[in-house]
Amino acid sequence: MRQRVGLGTALAVVAFLTFFLGPFFWQVLTSLWPDGELTRPWPSHLTWDSYASVLWGRPFLRVVVNSLVVAALTTGFCLVVGSAAAFALAKLEFRGKGLLLSAALAVSMFPPIATVSPLYLILRAVGLRDSLVGLALPYATFAMPLTLWVLTSFFKQLPDELYRAARVDGCTPFQAFRRVLLPLAAPGLATTAILVFIFAWNEFLFALTFLTTPEKRTVPVAISLFASEYREPWGEIAAASVVATLPLVVLTVLFQRRIVSGLTAGAVKE
Amino acid sequence: MSGPVRGSLERERRQAYWLVAPAVVVLAGVALYPILAAVWLSLHRFILVFGERRFVGLGNYAYLLGDARFWAALGNTAYFTAVAVTVELLLAVPLALLLQKSFPGRGLLRASVLVPWAIPTVVSARLWAWMFNPDYGLINRLLLGRDINWLGAPGYALHAAILVDVWKTTPFVALLVLAGLQGIPEDLYKAARVDGASPWRIFRSITLPLLKPALLLAVLFRSLDAFRVFDAIYVLTEGGPANTTETLSIYAYKTLMRSGDFGYGSTLSVATFLCVVVLAAVWLRLLGREERAR
Numbered sequence: 001m002r003q004r005v006g007l008g009t010a011l012a013v014v015a016f017l018t019f020f021l022g023p024f025f026w027q028v029l030t031s032l033w034p035d036g037e038l039t040r041p042w043p044s045h046l047t048w049d050s051y052a053s054v055l056w057g058r059p060f061l062r063v064v065v066n067s068l069v070v071a072a073l074t075t076g077f078c079l080v081v082g083s084a085a086a087f088a089l090a091k092l093e094f095r096g097k098g099l100l101l102s103a104a105l106a107v108s109m110f111p112p113i114a115t116v117s118p119l120y121l122i123l124r125a126v127g128l129r130d131s132l133v134g135l136a137l138p139y140a141t142f143a144m145p146l147t148l149w150v151l152t153s154f155f156k157q158l159p160d161e162l163y164r165a166a167r168v169d170g171c172t173p174f175q176a177f178r179r180v181l182l183p184l185a186a187p188g189l190a191t192t193a194i195l196v197f198i199f200a201w202n203e204f205l206f207a208l209t210f211l212t213t214p215e216k217r218t219v220p221v222a223i224s225l226f227a228s229e230y231r232e233p234w235g236e237i238a239a240a241s242v243v244a245t246l247p248l249v250v251l252t253v254l255f256q257r258r259i260v261s262g263l264t265a266g267a268v269k270e
Numbered sequence: 271m272s273g274p275v276r277g278s279l280e281r282e283r284r285q286a287y288w289l290v291a292p293a294v295v296v297l298a299g300v301a302l303y304p305i306l307a308a309v310w311l312s313l314h315r316f317i318l319v320f321g322e323r324r325f326v327g328l329g330n331y332a333y334l335l336g337d338a339r340f341w342a343a344l345g346n347t348a349y350f351t352a353v354a355v356t357v358e359l360l361l362a363v364p365l366a367l368l369l370q371k372s373f374p375g376r377g378l379l380r381a382s383v384l385v386p387w388a389i390p391t392v393v394s395a396r397l398w399a400w401m402f403n404p405d406y407g408l409i410n411r412l413l414l415g416r417d418i419n420w421l422g423a424p425g426y427a428l429h430a431a432i433l434v435d436v437w438k439t440t441p442f443v444a445l446l447v448l449a450g451l452q453g454i455p456e457d458l459y460k461a462a463r464v465d466g467a468s469p470w471r472i473f474r475s476i477t478l479p480l481l482k483p484a485l486l487l488a489v490l491f492r493s494l495d496a497f498r499v500f501d502a503i504y505v506l507t508e509g510g511p512a513n514t515t516e517t518l519s520i521y522a523y524k525t526l527m528r529s530g531d532f533g534y535g536s537t538l539s540v541a542t543f544l545c546v547v548v549l550a551a552v553w554l555r556l557l558g559r560e561e562r563a564r
Contacts, residue, residue: 012368013379020383023437026408027397039406085293093279094286100294107301109550111498113519114543117526117536118307119300141300144293167278173285202390204501205519209527220392224505234400241393252388256381263442264449 024245031238038234050239059215060222060240066132067219067244070207071200073136078147078196079189081140086151087177087185091163101148108145112205123210130212138206143196150195153265154188155181191262194255198248219244305543308536316533323533330537339513339521340538344545346428347517351496354435355489361436362443362488363481369444370451383441391438395505398434402506424514427507431515434502439495443488450484451477483560490553497546518542 030038032046054060089097119138120129128134158181166176182189204220211217217225223244226237252259312330316323334340369380386394401408402420410416420430454477462472500519503509509516509524522542526535 009368009371009373012364013373013375016365016368017379017382019437020386020441023394023397023401024385024389026401030400041411081292081296084289088286088289092282092286092289094283094290100290103297103302107297109494109546110301110305111519111539111542111546113498113500113522114308114539114546115301115304116523117311117532117539118304120526121307121532122304138300141296144296148293173282174289177289198388202392204390204392204504205523208504209523220390220501223390223396224392226396234403237396238400241396245389245393248388248390249385252384253381256377256384259384260380260445263445 024249027238028242030234031242033235033238035235050235051243054236054239054243058236060243062215063217063219063222064243066216067201070132070135070139070218071197073133074139074143074200075193075196077136077140078143079193082144082147082151082192083182083185083189084177086148087155087181088173089148089152090155090158091160091177091181092173101152104145104148107141110142112142116205116209119206120209129210130216132216135206135210135218136200138210139200139203142203143199146195146199147192150192150262150265151185151188154185154191158184187258190255191258191265194251194259195262198251201248308539308543311532311536312534312540314533314536316531316536318530318532326533330534333534334537334541339516340518340541342513343516343518343521346515347497347499347519347545350428350432350435350499350517351493353429354432354439354496355492357432357436358440358443358492359485359488361440362447363485365440365444366447366451367477369448383444386438387441389438391501392505394438395434395502398430398437399506402430421507422511424511427511427515431499431503431506434506435496435499438502439492443492446488446491447481447484450481450487453484454480483557486553486557486560490550490557493553494546494550497549498542518545 029043031050032048033043033050034045034047035049037043085100088094089101115138123129123134126134128137162180162184163176166180167173171179202220203218204224207218207221208224211221219240223237223240226233226240313325313327314323315326315329365383369376369383389397399421404410404417404419404422407420409420410418418426420426458476458480459472462476467475498519499517500523503515503517503520504523507515509520518538519542522535522538525531525538529535
């Protein structure tokens with residue numbers, strides 16, 4: 001039903017847009033602001049200097065690659081392990097199903113700090129403390145509940161007849177999963193991949209705790225430790241922030257519908 | 271199930287276990303085991319750098335009960351959670367009602383509200399720290415030359431952190447509320463309009479009661495999330511000034527990683543975990559009562 005846009009609606013839209021986007025635009029403007037002029041009310045001109053010094057003067061690109069690697073590892077791992085489990089949860093009969101889904105939900109409520117001390121000791125003991133692989137493992141755990149909930153709800157939406165038909169045609173349950181249902185769940189996999197990728201890209205506490213060498217840092221850690229001895233390099237911080245955020249903003253705007261359906265499938269259904 | 275014969279059901283069950291096994295191992299190995307291990311560590315005096323480790327039973331917990339800094343951190347965390355979640359709900363409901371309306375540019379608004387949600391918390395904390403800058407931050411500029419030291423003054427800093435959390439997570443809450451709104455049958459609204467009910471009356475008598483489960487769910491998710499706040503505060507203030515923004519996670523982190531005190535640090539982590547469990551139990555109970563009432 002199409003309604004007329006009232007003045008109240010228009011004002012509310014403007015207010016919310018300003019509140020949610022304003023700070024981000026201010027950050028973009030800061031990143032283009034000439035370094036010596038930050039004390040002035042308005043920049044005299046815009047410049048790419050801050051980007052140049054962040055990208056070429058610091059090991060920031062290396063850090064971006066680190067984040068890409070960890071996020072990709074986490075996403076791949078979650079999809080492989082999670083899709084098999086989600087298929088079983090949605091289509092097969094077995095005992096302990098409800099228990100597994102509740103356990104996953106419980107894990108998603110764990111405060112990460114509660115697992116930090118043992119994980120630190122374990123990763124140190126097996127020599128994975130300062131490594132991106134060692135980081136992807138706990139990430140996968142904390143992203144697994146989301147993966148299971150979103151993918152299970154996607155597999156449930158696929159008609160049971162498809163699975164039965166595949167079985168009658170002589171597929172084992174696993175073959176039915178891999179050959180018939182998995183390809184059809186592609187949109188669900190994409191949604192999950194985006195959500196897990198964003199989670200892993202943004203994670204901070206574990207990365208701060210488990211990575212010690214500067215060259216191994218991820219983007220959030222690098223940005224949090226961005227300081228110089230004399231003053232905060234606000235322009236460079238802003239430029240690094242924009243570089244760290246832009247891929248996510250593009251991803252979010254492009255896949256807005258998917259993200260919303262994934263978030264609400266994981267949270268609201270059942 | 272028709273088709274498949276008897277033995278195949280058994281086989282199906284066995285395959286199901288194989289399919290879920292890796293996920294179970296991952297969840298147990300990297301979440302459940304560490305929690306239990308943290309409980310075990312919390313019963314020790316354990317300073318990492320000295321390699322000192324001995325069993326002290328509940329000694330750390332006895333110390334915890336008398337630790338004023340722990341109680342202050344618990345208070346800060348509870349205050350942060352309560353205020354942030356309340357403000358987020360108060361903003362999210364109108365935002366969700368707005369997103370449900372159809373108007374030109376709604377798609378754009380929907381996509382834009384997700385931007386703060388997608389930005390890494392560390393980045394949003396940095397971005398706000400710059401806006402809070404006492405000398406030339408945007409906020410004091412907009413306040414026309416007031417020089418409030420947002421992050422440096424006790425009383426202001428925790429509220430500044432709350433604002434950052436509100437900015438970042440209101441969109442998520444609004445989406446949960448929106449999903450709840452879409453579950454309310456259109457007929458109810460039509461009938462109410464035919465009866466001549468005012469928009470406010472419709473909101474109060476139809477929307478709000480039917481939205482209650484969705485709201486409770488949002489409160490559950492958000493309060494558990496807010497209670498473990500770390501990133502935003504660590505970047506904004508590291509718990510300062512004068513520990514007025516120190517939350518449980520920050521205190522536990524400092525004890526573990528800066529003091530290297532793994533025994534007491536684990537005790538603080540376990541205490542945080544227990545608080546979250548209690549909080550979850552309370553909300554789930556309320557949610558369960560709501561489900562039964564329907």
